[in-house]
Amino acid sequence: MARADFVFEELKHLESIHQRRVLKSLEHGNAHEISYQGRTLVNFSSNDYLGLASHPRVKAAAQAAIEQFHASAASSRLICGNLAIHERLESRLAHFKQREAALVFSSGYLANLGILTALTGENDQVFSDALNHASIVDGCRLSRARIFVYRHLDLNHLESLLRGAPAARRRLLVSDAVFSMDGDVADLPGLAALAAAHDCLLMLDEAHATGVLGSTGRGIAEHFAERGQMAPGKECVDLAMGTLSKALGSFGGFVACSSQLREFLINKARSFIFSTALPPSAAGAALESLQLIGEEPFRREALWKNLYDLKGRLGASGFDVTASETPILPVTFGEEATALRMSERLVERGCFVPAIRPPSVPKGTSRLRITLSASHSSEDVVGLAKGLSELAEDGG
Numbered sequence: 472m473a474r475a476d477f478v479f480e481e482l483k484h485l486e487s488i489h490q491r492r493v494l495k496s497l498e499h500g501n502a503h504e505i506s507y508q509g510r511t512l513v514n515f516s517s518n519d520y521l522g523l524a525s526h527p528r529v530k531a532a533a534q535a536a537i538e539q540f541h542a543s544a545a546s547s548r549l550i551c552g553n554l555a556i557h558e559r560l561e562s563r564l565a566h567f568k569q570r571e572a573a574l575v576f577s578s579g580y581l582a583n584l585g586i587l588t589a590l591t592g593e594n595d596q597v598f599s600d601a602l603n604h605a606s607i608v609d610g611c612r613l614s615r616a617r618i619f620v621y622r623h624l625d626l627n628h629l630e631s632l633l634r635g636a637p638a639a640r641r642r643l644l645v646s647d648a649v650f651s652m653d654g655d656v657a658d659l660p661g662l663a664a665l666a667a668a669h670d671c672l673l674m675l676d677e678a679h680a681t682g683v684l685g686s687t688g689r690g691i692a693e694h695f696a697e698r699g700q701m702a703p704g705k706e707c708v709d710l711a712m713g714t715l716s717k718a719l720g721s722f723g724g725f726v727a728c729s730s731q732l733r734e735f736l737i738n739k740a741r742s743f744i745f746s747t748a749l750p751p752s753a754a755g756a757a758l759e760s761l762q763l764i765g766e767e768p769f770r771r772e773a774l775w776k777n778l779y780d781l782k783g784r785l786g787a788s789g790f791d792v793t794a795s796e797t798p799i800l801p802v803t804f805g806e807e808a809t810a811l812r813m814s815e816r817l818v819e820r821g822c823f824v825p826a827i828r829p830p831s832v833p834k835g836t837s838r839l840r841i842t843l844s845a846s847h848s849s850e851d852v853v854g855l856a857k858g859l860s861e862l863a864e865d866g867g
């Protein structure tokens with residue numbers, strides 16, 4: 472057998488179980504629409520929730536940053552890549568998250584890898600929600616800590632794992648703030664109470680919460696403070712990780728934390744130490760987006776209006792969309808082939824909604840994953856709701 476035959480065999484296997492993935496070549500795309508195979512489709516798959524990636528001021532800020540700091544930082548932060556624009560971005564992020572400090576990584580994925588491996592090792596324990604993002608799962612694995620996975624959002628299960636675990640050097644509890652495939656929100660007050668009672672550092676991944684949750688987009692702590700479920704400004708989250716790549720319309724990852732934790736990560740997080748600093752253009756774009764999140768609250772308002780409108784319409788057509796509380800709206804079909812067919816039939820109706828299959832979601836929960844943006848119009852939302860309910864009626 473030729474050495475590389477397994478490659479062909481495994482691809483064929485993925486094909487046979489409807490899990491082979493292919494890249495779609497888009498001629499053009501933004502938060503509102505994409506052009507694909509010569510057609511323009513309304514885009515219900517972008518993470519650019521506020522439409523900031525195509526905002527003229529954000530694009531101009533990226534260009535200005537290139538003029539001043541060039542196209543590359545040309546080295547890691549600890550060598551000669553630590554530019555004024557990185558430090559300005561970090562102090563803006565710290566202010567935005569109302570924390571002492573922030574540290575920027577080259578992506579959200581790398582932030583999770585770096586944070587988890589820096590803080591925990593062989594003699595430590597990590598408690599992790601079963602549906603946490605793959606970058607958290609990978610960070611846990613790389614850390615070599617003992618991992619306790621609790622059932623999704625099940626704090627009773629988490630508590631019993633915490634009680635049953637042997638003594639450890641360090642403990643860390645980690646959860647997505649908004650779960651990326653389901654759109655549901657972690658119970659921050661509950662997590663914070665358990666972390667405090669069981670001596671765990673608490674880390675939240677706010678990739679889909681930043682710019683989206685809370686009346687000023689500051690994320691999950693603001694969300695619960697405004698519901699009266701947490702004291703505002705109380706620092707119960709030790710590490711508020713987030714990404715610049717979603718609602719901030721740029722690229723890169725960050726963590727907001729204490730100044731000491733920032734220092735610690737600069738010294739210990741290998742994905743920070745051994746990777747080139749964030750490109751100045753990405754830092755410039757993110758800085759402008761942070762400014763716009765404050766100046767243009769109508770964007771977040773439009774996003775939530777679109778969500779309530781779509782949920783109302785889908786609910787009225789008999790879809791179960793109650794679990795999601797955010798602009799990520801899964802419509803679950805179970806079978807891979809059904810979800811794929813639904814996605815293809817929506818393309819015929821001018822809507823781009825990707826089918827999400829294992830390993831991105833558990834087996835038997837293949838789904839369409841709708842994400843909404845402030846850039847969608849009411850007509851876009853009506854069109855999607857109509858398309859989905861017609862498909863459901865004629866059995867897909």
Ligand SMILES: *Cc1c(COP(=O)(O)O)cnc(C)c1O
Binds near residue numbers: 606678724
């Ligand atoms: C997208 C995402 C990441 C990774 O962020 P990038 O900046 O795209 O690398 C991490 N965690 C969650 C929950 C995400 O959805």
